[in-house]
Amino acid sequence: MAYEIAVIPGDGIGNGIVEAVEPLLIQAGKAKDVELDTTWFDWGSERYMQQGEMMPSDGLDTLEKYDAILLGAVGHPDVPDHVTLRGLRLPITKGFQQDVCIRPTRLYEGVESPLKNQSAGDIDFRVYRQNTEGEYADVGGREHQGTSNEVAVQSAVFTKKATERIVRPAFEAASNREGHLTNVTKSNAQAYGMVFWDDVVEEVSQEYPDVTVERLLVDAASMDFVRRPNEFDVIVASNLFGDILTDIGGAISGSLGLAPSTNINPTGEYPSMFEPVHGSAFDIMGEGIANPIATILSSAMMMDHLGEEDLAEVLRETVETQLADPDAPKTPDIGGQATTVDVVNDIESRIID
Ligand code: ATP
Ligand code: MG
Secondary structure, three states: OEEEEEEEEEOOHHHHHHHHHHHHHHHHHHHOOOEEEEEEOOOOHHHHHHHOOOOOOOHHHHHHOOOEEEEEEOOEOOEOHHHHHHHHHHHHHHHOOOOEEEEEEEOOOOOOOOOOOOOOOOOEEEEEEEOOOEOOOOOOOOOEEOOOOOOEEOOOEOOHHHHHHHHHHHHHHHHHOOOEEEEEEOOOOOOOHHHHHHHHHHHHHOOOOOOEEEEEEHHHHHHHHHHOHHHOOEEEEOHHHHHHHHHHHHHHOOOHHHOEEEEEOOOOOOOEEEEEOOOOOHHHOOOOOOOOHHHHHHHHHHHHHHOOHHHHHHHHHHHHHHHHOOOOOOOHHHOOOOOHHHHHHHHHHHHHO
16 A cells, blocks of 8 residues: 655654654565655744744645654754644644544563563553643633733633543553553542543443443552553543653653654544654754654554554564664663664664565
8 A cells, every 4th residue: 555644853853763764664664565655844943933833824734635644753942832832733633633642651671661670561551642632722712821920821621522532442442452441630639621531431431341440640640650550551641641641651661762652533534643752852952862763663553543554563573673682773762872873774674684
């Protein structure tokens, strides 16, 4: 099959990583009879600083005809974070109703966790993060900072449709895995939105009698991600809590540079977008040492989504054997001295040879 892929390398380490990874994907695709035609978009913070917008106003119309989108990272030290988020990622995830953010956390052989007593295979869970509303919603201008500069108001929105759109696939995943779902909220403190969320989880749980549901408050969940990560299977959480928990996930699996992510439009009406969990990492940008594995694994999730499971599996298995090989090049975040390009070349040679 042939696919049209929109590539947005974005900012910071996203550039170097995507430049290295895109040719690998094309070559790996050829080895599996999958043709990937890529179109690059120079959208992001540089564009914002020159032209006042991160992407063109008709950007979504342009992206709509693609089969999928690969995003590197967005963020720049000279552009405020909220401008970055609202200038590119949110318009795409909201505009294309990409409600489903799946973020797997795995501790791989050959990678050391900062946690004692956790070895390869112990940590293997996936967070299903609601991706279009919750704490990241804008409610028709109700958000504001008071004119007196003494108060700011921000609401969170939970709709039944979007909540079901994350809760149901989370149950489905749990049902196909170990049958265990952890529902993370803060319904003791947020007595409207989160209680509503709990009700939706309760309702959908009726369809999955084989799945056991555990309820955890987000503070306790954060502690347990560190204390007993091996006991989690599938976690479902709101937009904000899912984001926070998956950075903890990245950290306990050895590096944020290994953590992939999806933004899936569950109806298939619009393209879905795939990107690493990490951001543009200003502290190491331009050094050529960023770990490309999160982006490769995100691309594997793209292939799963497109129905190219063989190619997805090849990418995942190769990453796994590469990480497990003590002589293979590794980037500094996981204890090596190699560059982004060294790692990508090594993975490519393992697939093509
Ligand atoms: P954002 O707001 O976009 O999430 P952030 O400020 O949270 O960005 P990240 O870019 O996510 O920061 O990075 C957090 C830390 O993890 C950085 O200090 C960075 O060095 C490290 N890091 C992130 N991604 C990688 C990577 N691919 N390879 C190596 N280190 C990484
Ligand atoms: Mg971050």
